[in-house]
Amino acid sequence: MIVKLDIPGLNRDNAEEFEAFISAKPYVYSVDTWLGRAEVKLEDGKSEELLSDLSESDFKVESVVPEKPIRRTYMVSGMTCRSCEINLESKLKKVAGVRKAVADVGSSGVLLVCDASGEPTLKKLNRALAGSEYQLGEESTSASSSLTGDRPGFLRVLALMAAVLVLGELFGNLRFLGDAVTVSEQTGFAAAVVIGLVAGASSCIAVSGGLLLSSVAQYRSRYGSGSLGAKMAPAAYFVAGRTVSYALLGGVIGAVGAAVTPPPIVTGLITVLAACFMVVMGLDMLGLAPAWLKRLLPRMPKSLAHKVVEGDGGSHPFAPAALGAATFFLPCGFTQSLQLYALTSGSFWSGALLLGGFALGTVPALLALSFASTSLKGKAGRLFFHFAGVAVIMLGIWNAQNGLTVAGYPVALLWTSRGAQFSGDASAAPPKVTDNLQVIKMTAGGQGGAYVPDVLTVKAGVPVRWEIEGVSVGGCLAGLVSPQLGISTWLKRGVNVVEFTPEKAGTYSFSCHMGMVFGTINVI
Numbered sequence: 001m002i003v004k005l006d007i008p009g010l011n012r013d014n015a016e017e018f019e020a021f022i023s024a025k026p027y028v029y030s031v032d033t034w035l036g037r038a039e040v041k042l043e044d045g046k047s048e049e050l051l052s053d054l055s056e057s058d059f060k061v062e063s064v065v066p067e068k069p070i071r072r073t074y075m076v077s078g079m080t081c082r083s084c085e086i087n088l089e090s091k092l093k094k095v096a097g098v099r100k101a102v103a104d105v106g107s108s109g110v111l112l113v114c115d116a117s118g119e120p121t122l123k124k125l126n127r128a129l130a131g132s133e134y135q136l137g138e139e140s141t142s143a144s145s146s147l148t149g150d151r152p153g154f155l156r157v158l159a160l161m162a163a164v165l166v167l168g169e170l171f172g173n174l175r176f177l178g179d180a181v182t183v184s185e186q187t188g189f190a191a192a193v194v195i196g197l198v199a200g201a202s203s204c205i206a207v208s209g210g211l212l213l214s215s216v217a218q219y220r221s222r223y224g225s226g227s228l229g230a231k232m233a234p235a236a237y238f239v240a241g242r243t244v245s246y247a248l249l250g251g252v253i254g255a256v257g258a259a260v261t262p263p264p265i266v267t268g269l270i271t272v273l274a275a276c277f278m279v280v281m282g283l284d285m286l287g288l289a290p291a292w293l294k295r296l297l298p299r300m301p302k303s304l305a306h307k308v309v310e311g312d313g314g315s316h317p318f319a320p321a322a323l324g325a326a327t328f329f330l331p332c333g334f335t336q337s338l339q340l341y342a343l344t345s346g347s348f349w350s351g352a353l354l355l356g357g358f359a360l361g362t363v364p365a366l367l368a369l370s371f372a373s374t375s376l377k378g379k380a381g382r383l384f385f386h387f388a389g390v391a392v393i394m395l396g397i398w399n400a401q402n403g404l405t406v407a408g409y410p411v412a413l414l415w416t417s418r419g420a421q422f423s424g425d426a427s428a429a430p431p432k433v434t435d436n437l438q439v440i441k442m443t444a445g446g447q448g449g450a451y452v453p454d455v456l457t458v459k460a461g462v463p464v465r466w467e468i469e470g471v472s473v474g475g476c477l478a479g480l481v482s483p484q485l486g487i488s489t490w491l492k493r494g495v496n497v498v499e500f501t502p503e504k505a506g507t508y509s510f511s512c513h514m515g516m517v518f519g520t521i522n523v524i
Contacts, residue, residue, distance in 0.1 A: 002118075003047050005038045005054075006063040018059055025053060044096050044118060069099055070119050072112045075137035079105050088134050095120050095128045110136070152286060152386045160390040189357040192338065196361015208327045208362065209369050209395070212238050213281075213388050234320040235370030239363045241321030245328045247356030253342045254351020264481040264488060268407025268515070270329060275400035282393030286386060328355075402515030408483035410509045410518055430459040430524060439465045442519075444480070444491055445472035454519030460505045466498040479513030485521070 010018055015033045022031045022038075027046040032039045042050060047064075054061050079088055085103040088110060092101040097118035103110040114120065125136050152160070212235060283289035328335070338358050342351035401411050431438045438459060443452045446469075458464050468480070473491040481488045485500055485508050502508070502523040511518035 002039060002041050002116075003050060003064060005040065005061050006036065007038055007059050008036055008062050009059060010034075010036055010038060014059075021057060021059070022050075025050070044115075068116060070114045070116050072114065072119075072139055073109050074112065074122070074125075074139055076103065076108055076110050077135045077137065078133035079103060079108060079110075084134070087132070088129075091128055091132065091134070092125065095125060098125075156386065157286070157390060160387050161394065163387065164391050164394050189353045192354050192357030193361040196358040197364070208242070208324075209366065212324075212366055212370060213392050232367070232370060235367055238320040238324035238370075239359075239366050240324070242324035242327050242366075243356060243359040243363070245325035246359035247352045249328050250339070250342050250355025251348040251352030253339055254354075255348035264483045264513075265407050267513070268403040268405075268483075271403030271406065271515070272400050275396040275398075275403060277396075279393050279396035279400075282389045282391075282396060284389075286389040286393075405509065405511045405515030405518050406481060406483075406513065408509055410511070410515075430457045433459065433462055436463065437465055438462050439467060441467045441469070443469045443471055445470060445477045450517055451519045455522065456519070457522045457524060458502055460502050460523045463499065463501045466500070468496040468498065470494055470496055477512050477517060480510060481513060482508060482510035482521070484508045485510070 010033060018033060019031050022028050022040060027043040027049065029041040040050060051061060076088065085105055088103045089101040092098055092112065097115045097120045098112055099115065100113040101110060122136060280289055280293055338354055342354050404411050431440055440456045440458060442456065446452055468491060470491045470493045473493060477491065479490055485502065487498060487500060489498055505523050508521045508523060509518055510521060
């Protein structure tokens with residue numbers, strides 16, 4: 001670096017003495033003098049030591065001439081996510097002569113503020129990035145995206161969407177996504193683990209699996225060149241955070257005897273927010289998310305992120321672990337059934353073992369999903385990564401419609417049947433009123449795990465006795481909600497009775513606690 005000094009007492013008579021004094025310092029490379037001014041080239045970071053040494057001499061420095069920094073913008077390849085920005089900035093800030101580094105994944109560029117006298121060359125900057133997936137290109141005044149090469153074409157996206165729909169329909173027809181396992185008073189730790197294994201192969205894993213793929217995708221560039229253990233680290237953090245959260249919060253439920261499952265409207269909102277996150281991350285996995293959309297995602301402030309990343313070498317588990325822990329509050333019929341049973345246990349350890357065992361049971365499915373997403377390489381790896389991106393997007397859309405259904409505002413975006421048979425008659429007459437009471441009947445979990453019939457008709461202003469025969473009411477079908485009618489109940493095998501009085505005419509929806517199976521009640 002070069003430091004320019006204003007020294008009023010410096011002249012022709014004492015210039016040689018000044019040069020000899022400064023040149024004797026081990027950190028000084030060279031010195032040039034003029035009348036009243038000197039320019040000293042010295043080691044980086046030694047300017048304060050130079051000024052201290054001069055203060056003890058006969059040469060008094062009046063001021064240090066500020067050096068205007070140089071600003072450079074370089075194109076960057078290999079930068080795909082917010083974590084890449086943090087990693088790239090951390091590496092470049094360690095290069096001598098770099099004062100500041102600001103990376104932007106949206107423009108695929110990085111702005112460097114460098115010392116005018118010690119600006120590093122492009123070769124030196126890339127040498128500092130050796131071993132990573134990042135590469136600086138030529139200087140650019142307006143960096144533009146360089147990531148289009150890894151984007152799938154329109155026909156590929158269309159084909160992948162069709163594949164996801166076909167697989168979803170196939171698994172549904174084969175009952176791989178069924179909810180046949182039920183929770184009862186006999187449920188213990190071992191049984192909870194088995195229920196978790198079943199849930200790992202069911203639709204209940206849709207939200208957690210989608211969020212896991214999103215988390216792994218964000219960390220892919222960081223672990224991509226490492227060992228298998230490094231690649232699987234974010235998934236391990238995710239399932240660890242999930243398991244610990246389920247055990248602790250399950251224990252809290254059992255100890256305090258208070259449910260933490262939010263009301264349907266809040267559950268629906270949480271589901272929709274998680275679904276939006278999944279859609280944006282799926283677009284990002286495909287390289288299709290614009291910068292403005294990615295900026296809408298909640299993220300750690302860069303200043304804090306740098307402290308976390310630079311404090312432990314860039315492998316801090318907080319983000320995926322926290323995401324895994326948050327899945328405790330996302331709707332899943334199995335989870336909610338176990339939460340209810342933990343509530344009745346009256347014991348911290350019983351609740352912790354029950355929910356913790358369930359979370360452990362889902363670990364194999366989650367780790368297998370992560371392994372597939374991180375281990376495939378080359379064309380197969382890109383194809384699976386694109387497939388995972390499309391799957392995450394469609395799962396996000398699916399969960400958004402489920403969340404809206406739970407909240408009482410059903411929409412049909414994807415997989416419109418969602419297990420329902422639509423066997424009712426919307427124009428059917430209401431049941432006969434006897435002793436100021438109208439009785440309607442329905443089965444739950446019978447034909448294909450649906451509500452039969454799923455369209456019911458009643459008369460406004462007359463009390464309703466709703467008799468629901470529970471045939472197979474595990475998983476999602478364990479709960480029944482209708483926010484607009486004020487109904488939220490749990491179903492058991494056999495006859496369940498729900499009583500309510502519809503005040504106004506209209507069409508009211510009801511669904512399972514996950515919004516996957518739904519129906520309507522027409523009030524006339």
